[in-house]
Amino acid sequence: MNDFLKIENLNVTFGKDTVIKDFNLTIPENAITVFLGPSGSGKTTVLRSISGLNRYAKGRIFLDGQDISELPVHKRNIGVIFQSYALFPNMTVFDNVAYGLRAQKLSKDEIYQEVTTMLQLVNLESKANNYPDDLSGGQKQRVAIARSMVMKPKLLLLDEPLSALDAKIRVELREQIREYQQKLGITMIFVTHDQGEAMAIADNVVVISDGKIQQQGSPWDIYTKPVNEFMATFIGEHNILSGQELANLGINELSKEEKYLIRPESITLKKISELSDQEVACLGKIDSVVNYGNRVQYTISKNNLSLKMEALNHTLPLVPETEIEFFIDKSKILPLS
Ligand SMILES: Nc1ncnc2c1ncn2[C@@H]1O[C@H](COP(=O)(O)OP(=O)(O)OP(=O)(O)O)[C@@H](O)[C@H]1O
Numbered sequence: 266m267n268d269f270l271k272i273e274n275l276n277v278t279f280g281k282d283t284v285i286k287d288f289n290l291t292i293p294e295n296a297i298t299v300f301l302g303p304s305g306s307g308k309t310t311v312l313r314s315i316s317g318l319n320r321y322a323k324g325r326i327f328l329d330g331q332d333i334s335e336l337p338v339h340k341r342n343i344g345v346i347f348q349s350y351a352l353f354p355n356m357t358v359f360d361n362v363a364y365g366l367r368a369q370k371l372s373k374d375e376i377y378q379e380v381t382t383m384l385q386l387v388n389l390e391s392k393a394n395n396y397p398d399d400l401s402g403g404q405k406q407r408v409a410i411a412r413s414m415v416m417k418p419k420l421l422l423l424d425e426p427l428s429a430l431d432a433k434i435r436v437e438l439r440e441q442i443r444e445y446q447q448k449l450g451i452t453m454i455f456v457t458h459d460q461g462e463a464m465a466i467a468d469n470v471v472v473i474s475d476g477k478i479q480q481q482g483s484p485w486d487i488y489t490k491p492v493n494e495f496m497a498t499f500i501g502e503h504n505i506l507s508g509q510e511l512a513n514l515g516i517n518e519l520s521k522e523e524k525y526l527i528r529p530e531s532i533t534l535k536k537i538s539e540l541s542d543q544e545v546a547c548l549g550k551i552d553s554v555v556n557y558g559n560r561v562q563y564t565i566s567k568n569n570l571s572l573k574m575e576a577l578n579h580t581l582p583l584v585p586e587t588e589i590e591f592f593i594d595k596s597k598i599l600p601l602s
Contacts, residue, residue, distance in 0.1 A: 267291065267293045267294075268291035268292075268293075268327075269291075269292060269293055269294035269295075269328070269329055269420075269452055270290075270291065270292045270315070270326070270327070270328055270329075270420060270452070270454075271290075271291045271326070271327040272288060272289060272290045272291075272311070272314075272315070272324065272325075272326050273289055273324055273325040273326070273327075274287055274288070274289060274323075274324040274325065275287075275288040275289075275311065275314055275322060275323070275324035275326070276288070276322070276323045276324055277307075277310050277311075277314060277319060277321050277322050277323075277476075278321055278323075279321060283476075284307050284310055284476050285307050285310055285311060285314070285322075285476045286476055286477070288311065288324070288476065288477070288478070289478075290311075290471060290478060290481070292452070292454065292469060292471075293452075293468070293469060294329075294452050295450045295451075295452055296446075296452060296453075296468035296469055297442075297443065297446055297453045297454075297455055297466055297467055297468050297469070298452075298453070298454050298455070298467065298468070298469040298470075298471060299454075299455045299456070299457060299462075299463040299466060299467035299469070299470050299471065300312065300454060300455070300456045300457075300471050300473055301457060301458065301460060301463040301467075301470055301471070301472050301473070302458065302472060302473035302474050302479075303458060303474060303499075304458055306473045306474045306475060306476065307473055307475070307476040308456045308458075308473055309424055309456060310476075311473070312345075312422050312424055312454065312456055314326070315343065315420070315422060315454070316338060316341065316343050316345050316422055317333070317336060317337060317338040317341050317343070318338060318345070328341065328342070328343070328419055328420060329419055342418055342419045342420070343418050343419065343420045343421070343422060344413030344414070344416060344418035344420070344421040344422065345413070345421075345422045345423075345424070346406075346409050346410060346413055346421065346422070346423045346424065346426050347409075347424050347425075347426070348424065348425045348426060348427075348428045348429050349429070350397070350402075350405045350406055350408070350409045350429075351409065352397040352405060352408055352409060352412075353397075354396065354397050354398060355396075356396070356397075357393065357394050357395065357396055358384070358389060358392050358393050358394070358395055358396070358397070358400070358408050359380055359384070359393040359394065361397070361408055361412055362380045362383055362384060362408065362411045362412045362415055363376050363380045363415075364412065365412065365415065365416045366379055366380070366415060366416070379415055380393075380411075380415060381393075383411040383414060383415045384411060386411070386414075386445060386448065386449075387407040387408070387410060387411045387441070387445070388407070389404060389407055389408060389411065392404065401434075402429055402430050402431075402434065403430055403434040403437065403438050406426060406427070406429075406430065406438060407438070407441070409426075410423075410426075410442065410445065414445065414449060414451065418451070419452065420451075420452050420453070420454065421451050421452070421453045421454075422453075422454050422456075423442070423453060423454070423455045423456065424456045425456055425457060425458075426438075426442070426455070427439060427457075427462065428457075435462070436465075439462060439465060439466050442455070442466065443466055455467070460499070460500050460501070463484070464484040464487075464488070464500075465484075467483075467484050468483065469481065469482070469483065470482060470483070470484055470487050472487065472496060472499065472500070474495060474499070479492070479493065479495055479496055479499075480492045480493075480496050487500055488500055488501055489599075490599070491526065491599070491601070492602070493601065493602060494524065494601050497526040497599070497601055501528060502528065502529045502562070502573055502575070503526055503527075503528060503529075503573075504526070504527040504528075504529065504532075504572045504573055505524055505525070505526055505601070506524070506525050506527060506570070506572075507521070507522075507523070507524055507525070508520045508521040508522060508523050508524075508525065509521045510570055511525060511593075511598070513568070513570070514545065514547050514567065514570070514593065515545045515546075515547060516545050516593065516595060516598070519598070519600075523600055523601070524600075524601045525598050525599060525600055525601060526598070526599040526600075526601055527572070527593060527597065527598055527599075528597065529562060529572075529573040529574045529575040530574075530575045531593065531594045531597035531598070532565075532572060532573075532574035532575075532591055532592065532593050532594075533574070533576065533591065533592050533594070534563075534574070534576065534583075534589050534590065534591050534592070543594055543595045543596045544592040544593065544594055544595065545592065545593050545595060546590055546591070546592050547567055547590070547591055547592075547593070548567065548588070548589075548590055549565045549566055549567035549572075549588075549589055549590075549591050550565065550566055550567075550586065550587065550588055550589065551563050551564075551565055551583050551584065551585050551586065551587045551589060552564040552565060552566050552571065552585060553585055554583065554584065554585060556578065557578075558578065559577065559578055560575055560576065560577055560578055561575070561576055561577075561578045562574070562575050563575075563576070563583065565589065565591055567591075572591075574591065
């Protein structure tokens with residue numbers, strides 16, 4: 266179902282400021298939708314409105330066909346996970362996960378079954394009798410996720426759930442969240458301002474800036490078909506050139522007044538003999554080199570024009586000031602409206 270969650274005309278006002286205005290969105294079932302945007306763009310405000318935590322929201326929200334706009338938080342059947350874990354420090358891992366089920370008055374056996382299954386899924390069965398203070402940040406967040414998932418919510422909202430963790434654990438936990446989502450078929454909305462994280466975890470990305478949706482689509486669409494200059498510059502590395510600047514590089518067939526996007530990986534350095542029909546060769550110079558380990562990013566210049574390009578590290582260990590020949594793949598030049 267493609268409109269599993271439907272937001273109609275959401276408006277959120279704090280004092281005199283309308284931070285979300287006439288916001289409309291539908292998201293699909295059984296998928297991870299990521300809200301991605303700069304700090305202060307309104308991601309958390311929309312998320313809090315969906316969960317019912319935001320008292321200043323107007324508009325209608327439908328979940329699985331039901332109008333939940335007037336329902337209190339605990340009746341919406343929505344789980345929420347925060348960056349801060351929010352575990353009960355005086356309860357064991359088992360009791361933390363069992364908490365919601367006990368409130369629903371399930372039998373002891375049922376609770377034992379459900380909690381154990383969930384702890385197995387998040388690989389924390391051996392920590393069932395430990396307290397949150399005994400756990401690492403990543404383990405605590407897995408308890409928080411298990412505690413939400415055990416309630417079988419229709420929708421799970423994750424607000425920057427990985428922000429407090431170090432880089433390696435972030436990547437591991439992000440892959441695990443993806444795995445839980447696929448195993449249980451839960452619909453998730455995941456908020457982040459980290460584009461790499463968004464691209465890696467999402468089925469569906471909603472880019473928000475200034476309280477408005479800039480673009481919604483698969484990570485591939487968002488990267489390869491940005492709808493405007495904001496999108497081109499917000500996601501991924503980029504070169505934005507006018508048609509005139511491209512003409513100066515020998516690409517004449519484009520409108521001189523329009524702007525165009527060229528991703529760094531669409532520019533290469535190679536021997537003339539390897540040139541394809543779609544490529545245009547130019548002479549230039551390396552200005553700077555940033556080494557990322559597996560790949561290297563060069564800033565190259567020709568006359569007054571500066572361009573970023575990327576190559577795999579082993580192919581081109583070049584130093585600044587080296588004179589080079591670079592090639593732009595014409596088929597990868599994207600017009601910007
Ligand atoms: N309770 C509040 N009172 C007043 N203004 C608020 C309140 N909550 C949010 N805002 C304002 O609403 C705007 C959107 O904030 P929000 O927290 O939704 O952004 P965000 O995209 O989640 O940012 P971040 O990535 O930094 O968490 C900001 O300008 C913020 O200052």
